Amino acid sequence: MGKQVNNLANILSLTTLKHCLLAILTWCSFSIQAQETPYSEGKKYTLGSVTVSGNTSFSEQTIVTYSGLSKGKEMTIPGEDISNAIKKLWNSKLFNDIEIYITKIDGDVAHLEIRLSDLPQLNELKINGIKKGKKEGIINDTGLKKGTKVTENLITNTKNFLSKKYRKEGFYNTKILINTIDVKDSIETARVNMVVNIDKGEKVKVKDIEFSGNEILSDKKLRKAMKNTKKINRFRILKRSKFVDSAYQEDLSKIIDKYKENGYRDARILSDSLIVNDDNKTVSLHIAVNEGEQYTFGDITFIGNNAYSDRELSRVLRIKKGDTYNGVLLQERIADNSKPDAFDITNLYQNSGYLFSTINPVEVSADDNVIDMEIRITEGKPAYFNKVSVVGNDKTNDHVIYRMLRTRPGQLYSKENVVRSVRELGQLGFFDAQEISPNFNNPNPDEGTIDMEYSVKETGSSQIELQGGYGGGGFIGTLGLSFNNFSIKDIFKKEAYKPIPMGDGQKLALRLQASRFYQTYSFSFSEPWLGGKKPVQFSTSLSHTKQFLYNPITRNADKSKRFNITGISVGLAKRLTVPDDYFTLSQAVSFQHYDLQNYNTGLFTFGNGDSNNLSYTVGLSRNNTRIDPIYPTGGSNFSATAKFSIPYSLFNNVNYKALKEERDALELIVGDSTRPIDERTEASDRVGEIDQERYKWLEFYKINFKADWYAEIIKDLVLKPSAEFGFLGAYNNDRGVIPFERFFVGGDGLGSYSLDGRESIALRGYPNQSLSDQDGGTIYNKFSLELRYPITLKASAKIYALGFLEGGASYNSFRDYNPFSIKRSAGLGVRIFMPAFGLLGIDFGHGFDALPGETVKNGWETHFIIGQQF
Structure with a gap:
């Protein structure tokens, strides 16, 4: 059986x-x-x-x-x-x-x-060997979520996926070990816990890159064309030699592009191989190329063009018959995808409304290595904006956004206007500049219409400053509130306080700073669109400062001896249309009243009296920096301002020359210790009377210039050169240069408190205001060069590192002025911008020169930038 x-x-x-x-x-x-x-x-x-x-x-x-x-x-x-x-x-x-x-x-x-x-279900997953922030991505990529059925096939696929993933990133020695453990409990369902151990090891480095088959272009030139894959070189700083497969594949295309730039359009990669060396830490790359023959451009014919003549298109193409063939350049002149505002034929059409145009270069002949080209153009109908909308603005009111847009319903489409609209929204500072996206909806080539939608993401635009410190003999506290998207019309609406009335793009700032020896109060307000119809900015500010004299006996402030400053200013700034609409003309009138009561210090030679400063400021600026005000990647920003007082000495009938001669003679008496005390005291009192007359109304003119440039060297790596200059002068040399409005150079440039309208000029690597005389300079210049690289530009945090070289100095007169006699420094720093805290920064600067009056170079200084934002 x-x-x-x-x-x-x-x-x-x-x-x-x-x-x-x-x-x-x-x-x-x-x-x-x-x-x-x-x-x-x-x-x-x-x-x-x-x-x-x-x-x-x-x-x-x-x-x-x-x-x-x-x-x-x-x-x-x-x-x-x-x-x-x-x-x-x-x-x-x-x-x-x-x-x-x-x-x-x-x-x-x-x-x-x-x-x-x-099949057992996945109960718990533990991943070892990688950072916490990377684990979620691994889970999403592999599907290892709770409840997933665990099979041997799943385990094998996970190992293969992770090994392949890290090999692409250059970790050729990655080891993946996966263990499963049965879960023993009262639940009948079969379940397991999984432990994934990842040992990435170190990234392999490129020991050598060898080429074969190349006769026209040397190995050195081909290696240079590979922007992201470099062989080991201990002297290279900006580019590392670690091997990353995705970057390597991109560099293989760069090699072909290099040949195309030199006329070898048929060049190709025959083979490439990677050899892991015996040390398991380095690899060698072998690339075989076929160069082909060199070509030149022949006849270039435009077909299908009605909107522009052949001559106009040739002027944009800028390629002539007989030029060495350059396929990369040809593509850039037709459509340069790396620059949204590039001078190319595609943008020429798109800036004139031809959104639906297509431009295709076609080789029609290649006899005798001469390539005849036809640029075939299909213009299509001009496109018009149908609907223009904005989404994502939770706080900012629609009219604040729409007034910045260069695109309107019924308007002829222009790519230039779209790009400019994105920039204007980014420059507002109310939105995350990296997240602004122009979306094209419902394109209709037959009717020639397009809907335009701008997607924005609100970010913190108001700031609170809370600072405390010890200095000047006591504790110094600061409270500052800056609301950069304020709405003054809603100030009496209870429901608008979330936590403050916001959304109209106005700016309101309040600041209070106090210690035992001084108090400052300030208020400012600005409306960027006065009247709501034109970009005319109105601004006003009020300030009041009290300074008390130090009593050396009580070691406290003597409030009977004080120096008060009260100021008010009103200004208008208008965007111009010529030479272009990046220019702004600003004007302001300001008045400060200085009141001294029994305040005898070295600041003035009189302790009782007052002084007045009525001035007019005019400025011209141009700012075309790209999109993100926190991290511009291109463009420039320059400003030139001139500040004038009324030339009182022309009409007040005061003989300042005689006063100057009298004052000089009295100074000799005051400084002569052999004279009787009464005579010296009388001379000193008379000097005070003369200075009271000289400074009753301040008379001066002041010129400032500043320029910043931004250039993207390679992707995201930005070079920022800067130059600054300032000069404070007098209409009447006998009256002299006023002791106010002077320049103080050195340090972080964050002079948080001043009585006399001084300007604090940053020069890292030296202590604050250490490179000017005690009374400040009347001339200064500064030059700097920064190299910036972003670590992250996400909405939650924008972080970038920087290196800098800079130099500057201040001078007491043009007789002393030498733009090349400067104090030099260099260093490194980092900036962090977070909506919750504002801009935070630290710089480590090394001063290569000695401070005035010293002989040893200053050395290292640390500088901080601290703010808070909500």
């Missing part, structure tokens, strides 16, 4: 051979046990009972129904029905160890048993 059973099993196995192979591939077994039977080949049976056994959470009825083995069904055993049942159960990806047994045969009725187990 046992022999007959074995024969039946053999027959079933032979008949279902192809299904057994499938079962082997999927780690399932298929076996059938039966009672003694005389049959040696398949026979038809009626299916009786079907039972289910094994470790499963699914009901018996569900499994039987899904398998298709329904009671009463006629089927051949062995045959396709049982094989199909195994396939269906396996394809569900819910089970493993699927086996079907014949448990009993009653005549023509066969009873079956399905024995299987549920």
Whole structure:
């Protein structure tokens, strides 16, 4: 009887051979046990009972129904029905160890048993060897989420995926180890915990890059064309030699581009290979090229152009017959995708409304290595803006945004206006400049219309300054509030305080600073669109300062001896249209009143009296920096301002020459210790009276110039050269240069407090205001060069590192002025801008020169920039 059973099993196995192979591939077994039977080949049976056994959470009825083995069904055993049942159960990806047994045969009725187990579900996942922030990406990429069915195939695919992923990033020695641990608890569902151990090892470096087949271009030139893949060179700083596969593949294309730039349009990479060296830390790259032959441009014909003549298009293309063929340059002159405002033919058409135009260069002949080109142009209909909308502005009111847009419904499409609109929104400072996106919706080439949608993301635009410190003999506290998207019309609306009325683009600032010895209060307000129709900015400010004299006996402030300054200013700034609309003309009138009461110091020679400063300031500026005001990548920003007082000496009938001569004579008496005290005191009092007359109304003129340039050297690496100059002069030399409005050079430039209108000029590597005389300079110049590179420009935090070289100095007169006699410094720094804290920064500067009056170079200084934003 046992022999007959074995024969039946053999027959079933032979008949279902192809299904057994499938079962082997999927780690399932298929076996059938039966009672003694005389049959040696398949026979038809009626299916009786079907039972289910094994470790499963699914009901018996569900499994039987899904398998298709329904009671009463006629089927051949062995045959396709049982094989199909195994396939269906396996394809569900819910089970493993699927086996079907014949448990009993009653005549023509066969009873079956399905024995299987549920695939285990993933309970917990632990990933070791990578940073916490990278784990979520691994989970999303591999699908290793809680509840996922865990199979050997899943584990193998995960290992392969991770190994391949890190190899592409240059980690050729990555090791992946995955362990699963059964979860033993009261829950019947099979579950496992998975531990993924990732050992990336170190990135391999490129030991050598070798070329073969190149005769025209040397190995050195080809290596230079590979911008991101460099061989080991200990003297290289900006580019590392670590191998990254994606960068390498991009560099292979750069090699071909280099040949195309030199006329070898048929150049190609025949093969490339990577060899891991014996040290397992370096690789060698071998690249075989076929250079082909050099070509030149022949006739260049424009076809399909109606809007522009051949001459106009040739002026933009700037390629002539006989020029060495340059496929890269040709593509850039037709459509330079690296610059949205490039001077190319595509932008020429798109800035004139031809949004739907297409421009294709076609080679029509290449005889004798001379390439005749046809520039085939399909102009299409001019496009007009149909709808223009903005989404994403939760705080800023629509009218503030729409007034900045250069695109209007019904207006002819212009790419230049779209790019400019994005820049203007970024420059507002209310939105994350990196997230502003112009979206083209519902393009209709037949009707020539397009819908324009600008997507923005609000960011913190108001600031609070909270600072405390010790200086000047006591604690100094500062509270400053700056609301940069204020709405003054909603100031009396309770529901508008979230936490303050916002959305109209106005700026309001309040600042209070106090210590035992001084108090300052200031208020300023500006409306960028006075009247709401034109970009005319109105601004006003009020300030009041109290300074108390130090009492050396009580070591406290003597409030009976004080120096007060009260100031007010009103200004207008208008955007110009010529030479272009990046220019702004600003004008302001300001008045400061200085009141001294028993305040005898070296600042003035009189301790009681007052002085007045009525001045007019006019400025011309131009700012076309690109989009992000935190991290500009291109453009320039310059400003020139002139500040004038009324030339009182022309009409007040005061003989300042005589006063100067008298004052000089009195100074000799005051400084002559051999004279009687009464005579010296009387002379000193007279000097004070003369100075009271000289400074009753301040008379001066002041010129300032500043220019910044931004140039993107390679992607995101930005060079920023800067230059500054300032001069304070007098209309009447006998009256002299006033002791106010002077320049103090050195340090971080964040002079938070001053009585006399001084300007603090940053020059890192030296202490604050250390490079000017005690009374300040009347001339200064400064030159700096910064190299910036972003670490991240995300909305949550914009972080960039910088290196700098700079030099500057201040001078007391043009007789002393020498623009090349400057104090030099260099250093490194970092800037962090977060909506919650504003701009934070630290610089480490090394001063190469000695401070005035010293002989040893200053050395290292640390400078901080601190603010807070909400």
